[in-house]
Amino acid sequence: MSTVLLKNLMIGSGRQKICAPITAKTAEQAVNAAKRILAGPVDFIEWRIDYMRNSSWTAILDTADQLNAVMGQTPLLATFRSVNEGGEQSISEADYFHLYEALAMQKLADAFDLELSRSDDTRTRLVKRLHEMGRTVVFSAHDFSCTPPESKIISILKKMEAEHADIAKIAVMPSSPADVLHLMHATLKANQAVTVPIVTMSMGSLGKLSRISGAITGSAVTFGSVDHASAPGQIEVNVLKQILNEVDANEVDRDQSIRRF
Numbered sequence: 001m002s003t004v005l006l007k008n009l010m011i012g013s014g015r016q017k018i019c020a021p022i023t024a025k026t027a028e029q030a031v032n033a034a035k036r037i038l039a040g041p042v043d044f045i046e047w048r049i050d051y052m053r054n055s056s057w058t059a060i061l062d063t064a065d066q067l068n069a070v071m072g073q074t075p076l077l078a079t080f081r082s083v084n085e086g087g088e089q090s091i092s093e094a095d096y097f098h099l100y101e102a103l104a105m106q107k108l109a110d111a112f113d114l115e116l117s118r119s120d121d122t123r124t125r126l127v128k129r130l131h132e133m134g135r136t137v138v139f140s141a142h143d144f145s146c147t148p149p150e151s152k153i154i155s156i157l158k159k160m161e162a163e164h165a166d167i168a169k170i171a172v173m174p175s176s177p178a179d180v181l182h183l184m185h186a187t188l189k190a191n192q193a194v195t196v197p198i199v200t201m202s203m204g205s206l207g208k209l210s211r212i213s214g215a216i217t218g219s220a221v222t223f224g225s226v227d228h229a230s231a232p233g234q235i236e237v238n239v240l241k242q243i244l245n246e247v248d249a250n251e252v253d254r255d256q257s258i259r260r261f
């Protein structure tokens with residue numbers, strides 16, 4: 001697996017990283033949310049821009065500025081999640097492109113979430129433009145209706161890599177325990193087929209296990225909540241950190257027991 005450096009944070013090696021979303025509606029709420037998140041065990045922050053209400057572009061850029069003023073060395077992932085992918089607002093292809101471009105040009109985010117469902121033209125131009133400006137591109141796909149077959153999950157992640165994603169992410173909805181295991185198994189297999197770091201999750205309460213099993217499946221990042229979850233099934237970050245510490249400790253124990261024999 002290759003790695004991605006976001007500021008000083010290495011994604012794709014070592015322990016699974018924790019990302020918490022800001023789901024604020026105003027600039028003031030966003031800055032307060034960032035401060036609360038930064039006080040917890042979080043590696044980086046996702047700003048879900050689609051939650052912002054009635055905001056002009058100037059207001060969004062100004063909010064990004066205010067966020068950057070409190071972020072310090074913690075990386076920021078900018079995401080505009082459209083309604084068809086489970087987000088709060090729709091945005092035209094042109095506005096999506098120009099919003100990300102404006103944020104990137106002013107270096108107001110380290111990484112950008114680029115939806116695979118955007119048009120071919122938007123994806124091709126945006127990934128190129130964001131890379132020119134030294135930004136990390138996290139391709140994403142959400143399926144709120146089902147868990148596609150393993151082969152389909154792997155082919156989506158491969159397509160993201162082929163389109164020059166730095167990180168490939170997919171979130172799916174389970175309707176049975178078997179679906180959760182399928183997503184986890186697909187993740188394990190995708191790590192053999194794809195070189196960029198991959199991030200996967202099975203959403204909803206049923207899928208929680210997929211959010212704490214990165215040490216086994218190879219999902220490089222897990223999303224946890226602070227005040228408000230941005231997707232169903234996210235675990236509160238302090239609880240999440242405690243569980244991940246346990247899983248890591250078990251890894252060490254296992255290594256030691258292997259060495260003993």
Ligand SMILES: O=C1C[C@@](O)(C(=O)O)C[C@@H](O)[C@@H]1O
Pocket residue numbers: 021046048079081113140142169171201203223230231232234
């Ligand atoms: O893509 C993702 C993952 C996510 O949908 C989740 O299920 O945790 C949460 C979103 O905010 C983020 O952009």
